[in-house]
Amino acid sequence: MAPIVDIKSLTKSYAKGPPALNAVSLQIEKGEILALLGPNGAGKTTLISIICGIVTPSSGTVTVGGHDILTDYRAARSMIGLVPQEVMLEPFETVINTVTFTRGLFGKKPDPALIERILKSLSLWDKRNSKVMALSGGMKRRVLIAKALSHEPSVLFLDEPTAGVDVELRKDMWRVVDELRESGVTIILTTHYIEEAEAIADRIGVISGGQILLVEDKATLMSRLGAKEMEIELHDPIDALPESLAGYNLSRSDDGTTLSYVYDTQAGRTGITRLLQDLSAAGLVVRDVQTRQSSLEDIFVGLVKEKT
């Protein structure tokens, strides 16, 4: 099946500075949930803004449902819902009108029952007649999500939907995403929270410096969590690893006082017993040993650091 969003060699240079996006290619399948993880300034919002027609690309192409976002703008845009990173709302309007108008703007027939369902699912129903300006920040964010859902998009972009919101809204949002998954909506979200990507994504993409560093199934990425690291503190520092230990996946700290050993916890044999024996046979005295599990966060931080 053709991807629902097809991004090819997308580059964006703003007036100043290095390109915000550098030859990004990415295919997103219908019905999947893709989380884009990346540090501040990575290019996440730029990427989403181009797809949604808010920012013009410097080069490259994007199609949504087969419609080119530049030459077939209307058709592409009609499929897209966007929850922007910045809260932009009409302060004097009521919640229900705000959401109802958005549906109208997209040329959809009024559907009060749908609007009611959306507002209820986001715990906004009680606030439907409040003016937007009277809502808390987290409530405003819920209104943004309700607006994006009001016109029943097939592709939904969530740009940091839970930045700065409380645990409760975060969980609500995850539940709403889960319900949408059932209905076949394709979702692309950006987040700084690895936990969030872990909780709701099917695939995880890592973006940094305007480039996609990796896109992988969450399951594949999580299986790398099987790797565990053992830090071996030595009694006396060593200048180099003894020959006899060359067969192990060992690295020496710069000051020579610590060795780190990465092993697979899923494997039948971790090799730890033999390693400790061989260390002793090589005349190294172990002062202390610590183990730690590598997390998605380590993988992420490692990737981004490698890049810069």
Ligand SMILES: Nc1ncnc2c1ncn2[C@@H]1O[C@H](COP(=O)(O)OP(=O)(O)OP(=O)(O)O)[C@@H](O)[C@H]1O
């Ligand atoms: N309108 C603009 N004019 C000039 N430069 C811009 C503009 N918008 C973004 N940039 C630059 O493009 C780069 C990518 O920014 P972008 O907002 O896409 O990053 P981001 O990944 O969304 O970051 P964050 O996590 O902080 O939201 C940054 O270096 C930013 O300064």
Ligand SMILES: [Mg+2]
């Ligand atoms: Mg952003």
